[in-house]
Amino acid sequence: MTQTVNEVQVENSQAQQWDADHVMTTYARFGVTFTRGEGAYLYDASGRRYLDMLAGIAVCSVGHCHPYMTRALQEQAATLLHVSNLYLTEPQARLARRLIELSDFERVFFCNSGAEANEAALKIARKRGRGIRESKTGIITAKNSFHGRTIATVTATGQPKYSEAFAPLPGGFFYVPFNDVDALREAVNGDTAAILLEPIQGEGGIIPATPEYIKAARDLAEKNDALLIMDEVQTGVGRTGTLWAYQQFGIVPDIMTLAKGLGGGIPIGACLARGSAAATLVPGDHGTTFGGNPFATTAANAVLDILADEELTANARDTGAYLQAELAELATTFPDVIGEVRGKGLMIGIGLHQPVAKAVVKHALLDCGLVINAIGDNTIRLLPPLTLTTDQAEEGVALLAKAIAAQ
Numbered sequence: 001m002t003q004t005v006n007e008v009q010v011e012n013s014q015a016q017q018w019d020a021d022h023v024m025t026t027y028a029r030f031g032v033t034f035t036r037g038e039g040a041y042l043y044d045a046s047g048r049r050y051l052d053m054l055a056g057i058a059v060c061s062v063g064h065c066h067p068y069m070t071r072a073l074q075e076q077a078a079t080l081l082h083v084s085n086l087y088l089t090e091p092q093a094r095l096a097r098r099l100i101e102l103s104d105f106e107r108v109f110f111c112n113s114g115a116e117a118n119e120a121a122l123k124i125a126r127k128r129g130r131g132i133r134e135s136k137t138g139i140i141t142a143k144n145s146f147h148g149r150t151i152a153t154v155t156a157t158g159q160p161k162y163s164e165a166f167a168p169l170p171g172g173f174f175y176v177p178f179n180d181v182d183a184l185r186e187a188v189n190g191d192t193a194a195i196l197l198e199p200i201q202g203e204g205g206i207i208p209a210t211p212e213y214i215k216a217a218r219d220l221a222e223k224n225d226a227l228l229i230m231d232e233v234q235t236g237v238g239r240t241g242t243l244w245a246y247q248q249f250g251i252v253p254d255i256m257t258l259a260k261g262l263g264g265g266i267p268i269g270a271c272l273a274r275g276s277a278a279a280t281l282v283p284g285d286h287g288t289t290f291g292g293n294p295f296a297t298t299a300a301n302a303v304l305d306i307l308a309d310e311e312l313t314a315n316a317r318d319t320g321a322y323l324q325a326e327l328a329e330l331a332t333t334f335p336d337v338i339g340e341v342r343g344k345g346l347m348i349g350i351g352l353h354q355p356v357a358k359a360v361v362k363h364a365l366l367d368c369g370l371v372i373n374a375i376g377d378n379t380i381r382l383l384p385p386l387t388l389t390t391d392q393a394e395e396g397v398a399l400l401a402k403a404i405a406a407q
C-alpha cells in the first residue's frame with residue numbers, strides 16, 4: 001500500500017505526539033521522524049533528503065539499506081530468526097570463524113550491544129584476576145572515557161556525570177588521565193585485573209590515544225599479569241582506516257570489544273579474547289538470550305562481505321583523509337569558529353573555538369539537511385557510513401559551511 005505525502009505527514013506528527021507522551025525521556029530528541037534510508041542519505045516523512053554523516057553513531061557502516069545486506073536479511077528472516085544459545089547455528093559459527101581469522105584473537109562471546117561486550121570483558125578480567133589472587137580485581141580506565149550505560153560499564157566510564165545519580169556503584173574501578181603514561185604507571189599494580197581503554201575516545205570528544213600510551217598500557221599489563229582490553233565499540237570494523245584500530249599501534253590487546261558497526265544497524269556485540277582470557281569463562285559463567293542469533297550474525301556476516309568486496313576500510317582511510325583535508329580548508333574560512341580537526345579515517349572531531357556545536361548541529365539538521373552530532377558545546381562529530389564518496393564528503397563540507405555561516 002502506498003501512502004500519500006499527506007498521510008505520511010499525519011503519521012509523522014502522530015509519531016511525535018506518541019513519543020512525547022509515552023517514551024521515557026532519556027534522549028534530547030530533534031523533532032524529525034526519519035522514514036527511509038538509502039546509502040548515505042536519510043529521508044523524512046515529507047520526503048526531504050538528508051546527508052547522513054553520523055550513521056546512527058557509527059552503526060550503519062555500509063550505509064542504509066545496502067541491497068546485498070537487505071537480501072541477506074530477507075533470506076535469513078524467511079529461514080530462521082532465532083534459536084537458543086543451547087544450540088548451534090551456521091551464521092553464528094561462520095561469524096566467529098571470520099572474526100577470529102580477521103583478528104589476533106582466539107575466541108568470541110556474542111551479545112547485543114557495546115555495553116554488554118564490555119560487561120563480558122569485565123567479568124572475564126575479574127574472574128581471571130581472582131583466579132590468580134583474590135585481591136586481583138582492579139579495573140583501570142581513563143578519565144573522559146565512555147564504555148556503556150549498565151551499572152558496571154557506566155562505572156567504568158570515566159565521566160561521573162553519567163554515573164553519580166546511580167550510586168552505589170560497584171567498587172574496584174580506578175581512573176587515570178588519558179594519554180598520561182606516568183599516571184598509568186602509578187596506577188597499575190599486582191592487584192590490577194585489567195586496563196580498559198578506547199583507542200580513540202569517542203564520546204569523550206574524538207581524542208586519539210598516543211602510540212606511546214597504548215604501548216605503555218600493553219607493557220604495564222604484561223608486567224603485572226593484567227589484561228589489556230581495547231574498547232573498539234566505536235572504532236572497530238574499518239572505521240579508522242584499519243579493520244581494528246589497535247592495528248595502528250603495533251600491539252595486540254588481550255580482549256577487544258565490538259558492537260555498533262559490526263551489525264550495520266542490527267544489534268550485535270562481541271567480546272573477542274586470546275590466551276588465558278579466552279579460556280576463563282566456562283558453562284554457566286555468562287550468557288545472554290539473544291547474543292549472536294542467526295539474524296544478527298547474518299547481518300554481521302553481510303557487513304564483513306561488503307567491507308571486503310567494496311574495500312571500505314581503505315575507503316574509510318582515503319575518504320577520511322580527504323574529508324579531514326577539506327575540513328582543515330574550511331577552518332581557514334571560519335578561523336574564529338573552527339579550531340582543530342582530529343581523528344582517524346571516518347571518525348572525525350571538529351574542535352570549535354566557540355560553544356556553538358549544538359546550535360550548528362541543530363541548524364545543519366533542520367535547515368541544511370545534514371545529520372551530524374555535537375559532543376558538548378565545543379566539538380562536532382562526524383561518523384559517516386564507510387561507503388562515503390568524495391563527492392558526498394564535499395557535499396557534507398558545503399552543508400556544514402552553510403550551517404556554520406548561519407550562526
Ligand SMILES: Cc1ncc(COP(=O)(O)O)c(C=O)c1O
Pocket residue numbers: 112113114115116118146147148149198202203231232233234259260
Ligand atoms: C567506546 C564505546 N563503548 C561502549 C559503548 C556502549 O555501546 P552501546 O550503546 O551499544 O551499549 C559506546 C557507545 O557509544 C562507545 O562509544
